[in-house]
Amino acid sequence: MTFLNIWKETTLAALIVAVVTGIIAFSICKSRNKKIYYAGCGVRAMLWALFFAYLVFVIAITLLPLPSFHGPMNISIWRKNLVLEPIAPIIRSARTAKEYLSYNEWSPLYLFLYNTIGNLILLMPFVLFFRLLVTDRYTIIFLCSLCFSVLIESTQGLLCYLSGVAYRVVDINDFILNVTGASFMLLLTGLVDSFIHLTNRIFKK
Secondary structure (H helix, E strand, C coil): CCHHHHHHHHHHHHHHHHHHHHHHHHHHHHHHHCCCCHHHHHHHHHHHHHHHHHHHHHHHHCCCCCCCCCCCCCCHHHHCCCCCCCCCHHHHHHHHHHHHHCCCCCHHHHHHHHHHHHHHHHCCHHHHHHHHHHHCHHHHHCCCCCCCHHHHHHHHEEEEHHHHCCCCCEHHHHHHHHHHHHHHHEEEEEEHHHHHHHHHHHHCC
């Protein structure tokens, strides 16, 4: 399965999931809140649809393409596939990218940006959707974001072990970047909430 085919299939799957989720969310909204206008339920249904479509893309980015399963991996080999050194690998990757740029070679830079910026923004939409759809309690949102990142890394590690193929690297730095990005988005949503609250108080006076 080629990279392009994966994204074509992922986009189609995300579209189907979004449509189904949107219909279900709209139906539940109207059945529970008969006084809410159709537009209100429509917006909420659209948000749920986008949230589930986002989750489909997260699965594709972090887990696909799945490896061929050849039996459990030797535990000592599996442990070597774990990156438990924090921060330093990111610095080394940045230095490598800078060095190769002097030779007009851009591939290490693209890899660095994909791994760092990609992991940094991966959970930002999760925080935003959770805030809009589930709860406004920031502690719960943060803990759910943390658990989601742990789930991603754990699933990658489990699939590597069960398949016998080190097709993904279980990296503590991915977790650090995920949580950092989620924390930044949580801070941003908190500032927006505070601004809205302050504005409402001013205009009510």
